Amino acid sequence: EGGGVVCAMFESPDCVFGVEACIELEEAPPACDVELSLSALGLCGQYLVEYSGEPGPGDVMWYLDGELLQTGGGAFDFSVDSAQTALVCAVATGADCPEGEEVCIEVTNEGCDPCLTEDEAYLDFFPVDEETPCYGMFLLEMMQPDGYSIFWEFGDGMTTTNAFLWTEHQYAESGTYEVCATVFSPGCPEGSTWCIEVVVEGCDASCEPMVVTVTPDEGASGFYFWSGYAENWTQDDMFIIPAGSSDPVELGLCLTEGCYVMDFWASENSDPASELTIGVSDSEGPIEWENDPYVDENGWQVISFDVGGGCDPEDEECELEIEAVQEADGSWTLMAVTESPEDVGFFWTFSDGSLLNGMTVNYTFVAGVSFETACVSAFFPECGEVLAACIDLENGADDTCEDIEVVIEGDTFVELLEELEWAWSLSGEGFEWSESLSLDPEEGDVDGVVLCLPPGCYGLAMSFSGLPGFQGLPGMTMSLEIGGEEQVTVDLALIDGVFELEFGVLTDCESSIEGSPEAEPAGLSVFPNPSNGAAFARLDGAVFDGRVQWVLSDGLGRVVLRGTSGSPLWALPLEGLSPGGYFLHVESGVNRLDQRVMVTR
CATH class of the missing domain: 2.60.40.10 (Immunoglobulins)
Structure with a gap:
């Protein structure tokens, strides 16, 4: 009743006199915190009073000029005649407020503007x-x-x-x-x-x-x-x-x-x-x-x-061609032809190894070169592509060519694209051409390369390099299309070294891919992979020898996790690791297996 003092004493052989601590308790005052807010309704003289506080609205009685008109409810609507004043009161009574709490608000209707004539x-x-x-x-x-x-x-x-x-x-x-x-x-x-x-x-x-x-x-x-x-x-x-x-x-x-x-x-x-x-x-x-x-x-x-489809405009189509004229002195005047309104930079590569910049160039090949070919490339922001066109000048400048498109598609984690470089090298019977570009979103929005190539068999080597520990782009693929028809597709979730694509343009050459991501080694699997948290590793019964020792290393070879397991199935606690590629090494008896693990966020 009203409060009191509570004490506790501790005694021990080392503290024979004991230690005592006390606290004084007081009964909390009633929770009667009541507020009213007033707003005018849409008709003249009509008002709404809303209640907030403790106790709840179910314990409120509403009075208008001393007359009880409503019991319970968080709001009370009423009307006041023009040029009149009314007193609205709310009385809150409940377990937390046994003696009740009253709050009132005075409302005056000063009259409203009549209809306009x-x-x-x-x-x-x-x-x-x-x-x-x-x-x-x-x-x-x-x-x-x-x-x-x-x-x-x-x-x-x-x-x-x-x-x-x-x-x-x-x-x-x-x-x-x-x-x-x-x-x-x-x-x-x-x-x-x-x-x-x-x-x-x-x-x-x-x-x-x-x-x-x-x-x-x-x-x-x-x-x-x-x-x-x-x-x-x-x-x-x-x-x-x-x-x-x-x-x-x-x-x-x-x-x-x-x-x-x-x-x-x-x-x-x-x-x-x-x-x-x-x-x-x-x-x-x-x-x-x-x-x-x-x-x-x-x-x-x-x-x-x-x-009317205004948020999805038709994709911009960019084109790049070469016009070539051989001058009387044997040199070539080459012009990059495009309808792009953007101010782009053109980069020329010649089969004798020379490089030039500009929309129009004049060039004389080095004497004794085995073939005379030229390629021009440029990045077109409006369509997000690097376009390239090549021409065989030795065998006629009017040879037909066909579009070869290498497209990167999908969504991955932005941090994996930081400082990421995409490099490629194209070789064929008529020329060689190399270039690279950044896939970092901070430096642009590139999703493909388009080349117009004359007939022949070609090899296209591509590589990716990023921040330390970069191992792949989960959720993204790279595809090669020839003349609008897809030839090969590569999953970029785990990237191992250089991809080498072989294909033919208007020629019967077999399309193939080498250096694609390796399949999981037989006997060891990790799931889910890529993972954004915990993952599990599992050994097949044929390679499990009763006990497992495992080590997880980053892309620089540093050990980040290690452990043992008496079961062929165990958890890999990947939470807290930085996004990127890791290397899992597992030993069980005489068996030794390795597996790449991707961590994402």
């Missing part, structure tokens, strides 16, 4: 500019009632709602339209309407009707802004959600093909935009998001969606 507002239309004659702004000039919103009808079946005196709209077709603006306010729930006739002509860009629906979560209210943007389009506006309303707000937009982003944010003293549920629909129903909606660091809710 016909001559108190004027509706007008202004085309935005001559280049977009069917896109314009509507303005309703008026004295602004408190808490007003405007419902706009554009005459083409589309509507929108906002809390500004103006709005913008895009028409899909030329024609004559009746446009109406209806003003609602707490003192004018029935609304006042103004209409005009609008003639739009010269619509040369079709648009698709879209409806953005904003539905407040329970209790959300306030003033909200939105801003939308895409290529060649921006628009912003504001709308109001009255307190206690669960009705959705619909924003009608006629949008051309494109990729759209819209931001929604709350004004001061409004509930956050994260408490709004937003959807977008076209004539066939709700559409899928281009990216999932999210709330950014400013508290804005961001949505993105596609109209």
